[in-house]
Amino acid sequence: MDRKIMIDWYDLRDRPDGVDARTPDAPMAGEPRRSLLLWYVKLGDRPVPIRINRVKPATGDPVWLVSRQTVQALPALAEAFGPTELEKALPAPLRERAFWGLRWWEVIALPLVLTVTAIIGFLVNRLMSRGLNRTLRDAPYSTLVALRGPTTLAVVTLTMSLLTRHVLVFSGRIDTILSPLLILGFVSTVLWLVINVADVILNRLVKFDGDELAEMGEGQEQRRNIATRVSAARRAVIVLVALVGAGIVISEASVMRSLGISLLASAGTATIILAYAGRNVLTNIMASMQIALNQSARIGDKVLFKGHLCSVERIHFTYVQLRVWTGQRLVVPVVDFVAEPFENWTMQEHFLIREVVLRLSHAANVDALRKRYEEILDNMEGLADRPESRGVYVSGHDVFGQEVLFLIPCPDPNIAWSLECEARERLLAAAQELDSSAEPIFPDARPAEAA
Numbered sequence: 194m195d196r197k198i199m200i201d202w203y204d205l206r207d208r209p210d211g212v213d214a215r216t217p218d219a220p221m222a223g224e225p226r227r228s229l230l231l232w233y234v235k236l237g238d239r240p241v242p243i244r245i246n247r248v249k250p251a252t253g254d255p256v257w258l259v260s261r262q263t264v265q266a267l268p269a270l271a272e273a274f275g276p277t278e279l280e281k282a283l284p285a286p287l288r289e290r291a292f293w294g295l296r297w298w299e300v301i302a303l304p305l306v307l308t309v310t311a312i313i314g315f316l317v318n319r320l321m322s323r324g325l326n327r328t329l330r331d332a333p334y335s336t337l338v339a340l341r342g343p344t345t346l347a348v349v350t351l352t353m354s355l356l357t358r359h360v361l362v363f364s365g366r367i368d369t370i371l372s373p374l375l376i377l378g379f380v381s382t383v384l385w386l387v388i389n390v391a392d393v394i395l396n397r398l399v400k401f402d403g404d405e406l407a408e409m410g411e412g413q414e415q416r417r418n419i420a421t422r423v424s425a426a427r428r429a430v431i432v433l434v435a436l437v438g439a440g441i442v443i444s445e446a447s448v449m450r451s452l453g454i455s456l457l458a459s460a461g462t463a464t465i466i467l468a469y470a471g472r473n474v475l476t477n478i479m480a481s482m483q484i485a486l487n488q489s490a491r492i493g494d495k496v497l498f499k500g501h502l503c504s505v506e507r508i509h510f511t512y513v514q515l516r517v518w519t520g521q522r523l524v525v526p527v528v529d530f531v532a533e534p535f536e537n538w539t540m541q542e543h544f545l546i547r548e549v550v551l552r553l554s555h556a557a558n559v560d561a562l563r564k565r566y567e568e569i570l571d572n573m574e575g576l577a578d579r580p581e582s583r584g585v586y587v588s589g590h591d592v593f594g595q596e597v598l599f600l601i602p603c604p605d606p607n608i609a610w611s612l613e614c615e616a617r618e619r620l621l622a623a624a625q626e627l628d629s630s631a632e633p634i635f636p637d638a639r640p641a642e643a644a
Contacts, residue, residue: 350378594636
């Protein structure tokens with residue numbers, strides 16, 4: 194009881210019959226009790242209950258005694274959690290009580306154990322980092338990098354477990370905190386290892402490079418679909434693994450009552466608090482799954498988002514990583530990306546038509562400029578061979594002049610913007626040449642009036 198549990202003696206009812214008269218909502222409120230559960234101690238692979246029972250002797254009033262099952266388990270419990278040989282060899286003053294129910298050796302040993310554990314974890318991490326420079330620290334294809342974090346956590350957790358269970362057995366005040374943390378450490382190690390190894394395998398099977406996926410060609414459409422779906426499956430697996438891990442931690446911790454009972458008792462309130470605090474995160478996760486299912490944006494797609502010409506690099510849990518054509522990265526929350534309309538230039542078909550609009554004078558000779566337009570497109574490289582997609586149209590007019598629309602057929606979204614800029618430059622040069630040698634083409638208006 195002193196080494197593995199920490200009983201709140203104020204919680205026990207000070208009545209001969211054990212009636213709970215303070216909490217009317219309790220299941221056994223107002224009922225005489227014949228047995229009280231104080232704690233669970235995990236011995237090997239089974240929990241051992243620590244109980245006291247109310248027994249009626251042959252003469253006299255009923256009394257409370259430690260249950261027979263608990264007494265029978267005492268030798269095994271003493272062998273598992275009794276004082277170690279090292280503790281018995283310590284000087285008597287170190288085994289005396291210090292404060293908060295701790296002994297002096299515990300006050301000294303706990304910082305030392307934490308320090309030794311941290312040093313061992315640091316050395317293991319450095320040992321597994323040999324030969325890895327900073328550029329390869331997060332390499333997605335390196336098995337060694339994937340194993341480094343889980344291995345370090347496993348060694349730290351195992352070292353702490355061995356030191357606190359076989360070398361120095363701490364009292365219940367410390368053990369009730371360390372035991373759930375050790376369980377959490379082992380579970381986190383396994384889950385982290387599964388996720389990292391799965392990431393390495395997926396990165397070797399499927400390319401997630403946004404630049405490679407943005408290229409056009411045979412099979413690229415299917416590669417973008419597969420990469421996006423695999424990325425969504427990975428996020429779903431991570432959520433599932435996290436839920437399973439949380440369930441294992443709560444289940445194991447509840448055996449010791451140190452953490453589990455308090456978690457289960459406050460599950461309703463904790464759920465409400467966590468749901469309110471993490472509503473944005475959950476909304477973003479669901480939105481990222483929505484993108485993967487409806488395929489509105491895939492990894493490698495060329496999109497126009499809020500005036501930025503970008504390619505989709507990654508779709509994460511809470512944000513979408515976009516690569517602007519200038520090389521800058523645009524990080525957008527998934528909810529905002531889904532809520533805002535955007536143009537997907539790669540969706541369905543790679544071919545698209547870009548537009549160049551010039552404002553000309555009412556007296557401008559559009560036919561002459563149309564001929565120059567055909568010559569310009571014939572001499573440009575990289576344009577789509579679709580004569581039916583060419584065209585020059587007067588799309589509007591006002592007091593300042595007329596708007597003339599020139600269509601630029603582009604075979605590839607990746608070069609569409611550059612082809613549009615090149616065509617605009619050549620059309621402006623042709624219009625200036627015609628303007629200087631014949632009737633004016635550009636409207637005669639001051640910039641302030643045009644604005």
